[in-house]
Amino acid sequence: MVQTPRDVEGDVLLEGVTRRFGAVVALQDVTLRVAPREVVAVVGPSGCGKSTLLELVCGLQRVDAGTLTAGRAVLMPQRDLLLPWLDARDNAALPLRLAGTGKDAARAEAHTLLAELGLDGFERSRTWELSGGMRQRVAVARTLLSGAPILCLDEPFGALDAITRADAQAWLASILDRTPRTVLLVTHDVEEAAVLADRVIVLSPRPGHVVADLQVGVPRGPAGRSPTDPQIVAVRARALEALRGAMA
């Protein structure tokens, strides 16, 4: 087993990675390269190892076989872990504070980013005063403020209604356009995958392995892409077909 953190900013490379939990093989022989600043969506059936993959990339788990090298990666977990005793601004500022930034400077930076994410006026709100979509913005702000070149987003918009979700996709596209990062985005929504990503990776049912690696081929702009763009529709269809094929 080789798993070394690399200084190569934003690079992710998995070669023949297998991860087991006792008798359960979660991921098997996964090979995947993500280039710096590339946005890669990962789709696959429930339990196929998507969260496990992100946790491996973030160094929260160890590979059992194969090799994994990645720059510094931060996870936005499937369940948002905002702290209820902090307001939106201090939740977002947390990674800056943990890295030693002074309180005022950290809050100022968080304030600016929250405003960019449309949360102007809600910086002092407690988490329970925010809607689901607003909480996700705070969680994404916190992930971005970690400063890590690689972001692992695990179903960031899974709990949102369709309109809020489309809105969230638009602001994520916009923020990634302005401050490019390497992104691994897990989603169960193949349309979301095709709209947001440069590439869509389809995993088989457990043990998860890569059954399709689809280039989207439409540039990501500041405004995001339209789900009705014929190329997006085509990628969505191919991803669905690969999923169906893997589950048959």
Ligand SMILES: Nc1ncnc2c1ncn2[C@@H]1O[C@H](COP(=O)(O)OP(=O)(O)OP(=O)(O)O)[C@@H](O)[C@H]1O
């Ligand atoms: N810490 C753990 N201990 C034991 N088994 C685990 C652990 N983490 C994950 N697993 C198992 O590994 C498999 C993959 O889990 P994982 O959470 O990565 O799936 P997933 O693709 O993210 O699923 P979902 O779409 O439901 O979120 C599952 O069978 C799960 O039970």
Ligand SMILES: [Mg+2]
């Ligand atoms: Mg998961």
